[in-house]
C-alpha cells in the first residue's frame with residue numbers, strides 16, 4: 580500500500596508526474612514518438628503533394644499557373660488547417676487525453692503490458708530448461724557464417740520481425756473489434772468525430788495494453804527463433820534507432836488521422852494499408868464497420884476478408900460510432916470510465932436475466 584504521507588513516496592509520485600509530462604511535451608524531438616517533427620513534416624509535405632495532384636486534376640484551364648498555386652495553398656490551409664477541425668471539441672479532447680494518458684498509462688498500466696525481450700527470456704527459459712535447446716553464442720560457432728550470409732540472415736530477420744509486428748497488431752486490433760467486452764474499450768478511438776494526428780493517442784489504456792502485448796508475443800517468438808537457432812546477438816536494420824520499416828512507415832502514418840486523402844497506386848494498394856484505408860476504418864457507415872484493421876500490410880485484411888479498398892478520389896466519410904449519440908464521449912471522464920460503466924451494465928443485465 581502506498582504511504583502518501585511518506586516524503587519519499589511523495590517525491591517519487593511528483594518525479595514520475597514531471598518526468599512523464601516532460602516526455603509528452605518533448606515527444607516531437609524523439610524519433611520513437613509518432614509525432615516526431617520529421618514524421619509530422621513528411622506527412623505535411625506528402626499532404627501538400629497529394630492535394631496538389633488532386634487539385635491539378637480538378638482545376639480549370641482558365642487561371643494562370645501563379646493564380647493556381649496561390650489558390651491551391653489557400654485552399655489547402657483552409658481545409659486542412661481549418662479552425663473548425665483543429666479546435667473541434669473532439670480534437671481538443673484528443674489533445675487533453677494525450678497529455679493525461681501520457682502520465683496515466685506509463686505509471687499505472689504499462690507494467691502490465693508484455694514486452695518483446697521479456698517474451699524472448701521466457702521462451703529461452705522454457706527451451707533451455709524443459710526442452711534442452713541451448714541458445715547459440717555467435718553465428719560463427721554454429722554455421723561459420725561468412726559476411727554475406729550474416730547480411731542475408733539480418734535481412735530475413737528484419738523482414739520477419741516486421742511481418743510478426745504488423746500481424747500481431749492486426750490480431751490485437753481484430754480482438755478489440757470482435758470481442759464485445761474489448762470493443763467497449765476500443766470504442767474510445769472510434770468515438771472521434773474529427774481526425775488529427777492526436778487521434779492516434781485517443782486509445783484507452785486497456786486497448787493500449789492489448790495493442791502492445793500481442794505484437795510483443797509475435798515479435799518475441801520470431802526473435803527467440805533467431806536467438807535460439809542463429810545468434811543471440813541478432814538485430815534488425817535500424818534507422819533513427821528504430822526498426823527501419825517502422826521508421827519509414829512513420830513518415831506516412833500521421834496521414835491516417837488527418838483529412839488528407841492518400842491512397843497508394845495499384846498494385847501497392849492491394850498489398851499496403853494506405854492512410855485512406857484507415858480513414859474508411861473510422862467511418863460510421865454500417866457497411867464500413869470493422870473494415871481495414873491492418874496498419875501497414877494489407878495481407879491480413881485480405882485473408883480475414885475485412886479489406887475495403889478506398890476510392891482514388893476523396894470519399895465523404897461521416898466519422899464515429901454509427902447511430903450512437905457521441906455527446907456521451909465528450910469529456911476525459913467519459914473516455915476513461917465509459918467502458919467500465921458499459922461492462923458493469925452488461926454484467927448487471929446478465930445477472931438479472
Ligand SMILES: [Zn+2]
Pocket residue numbers: 768778779835836857861
Ligand atoms: Zn484510427
Ligand SMILES: [Zn+2]
Pocket residue numbers: 752756765768769860
Ligand atoms: Zn478500430
